[in-house]
Amino acid sequence: MILKIFSNNYIINITKSLPRGVYRILPSEEFKKDDIVVFEIPEETKKYLFDRKYVPSIVTSMMKKVASEKIDDVIEINNNNELIINSKNWGKVYKYDSYGRKLPEIDVKKMKVQKGEIFLLSDYSDRSFDGRYFGVVPISSIKYKVELFFRF
Structure with a gap:
């Protein structure tokens, strides 16, 4: 779960998917491999996350690393x-x-990142619910690029 604070310039991450800490929001509309981004959770994924109680139903965004x-x-x-x-x-x-x-399975043989899409993962926790289970997301769902400012 992430919390937005300090005049909307910083986000606090309290999940295990990435290092826990305060992240600074960066002005950017370009995203490349290894960038950390905050994105709007796709509706079908939200339902799955809420039904499984992986996150509270007030959560609308997640933070992951750009893998592809x-x-x-x-x-x-x-x-x-x-x-x-x-x-x-x-x-x-x-x-x-x-x-x-049982977790959802994506068919990576059929999955290719297309123009306007991005594949997001966590290499920090092997139990993160990420693109391994929900596939690619539209780049338009990305809200922010962030960087770790302070770790706790």
Whole structure:
């Protein structure tokens, strides 16, 4: 869950998906690999998150790292169930959540980042609910680019 504070220039992250701390909002409309962004959760994903009680129903945005923004990136899941993008290992893709409930599976063989889309992940926590489970999101859903200002 993220909280917006200080005249709308900073956000507090209290989740395990990225380092906990205060993040500064950066003026930017361009997003590249390894940028951290805040995005509006797609409606179908919101319903899933709320039904599973992964987040409270007041949460409308999430913060993740840009893993792919290019059409020609190679996205695959290897034999160890790890997500690999252009030879970078982004961690496990789990079939079940920590309560033993089945997680959604995306078909990475069919998934390619298209123009106007972005693939968002967490390389900080292997249990983050991210693009491994909801796929790509429209770039138009990105609200901010942020950087870690103060870690706690």
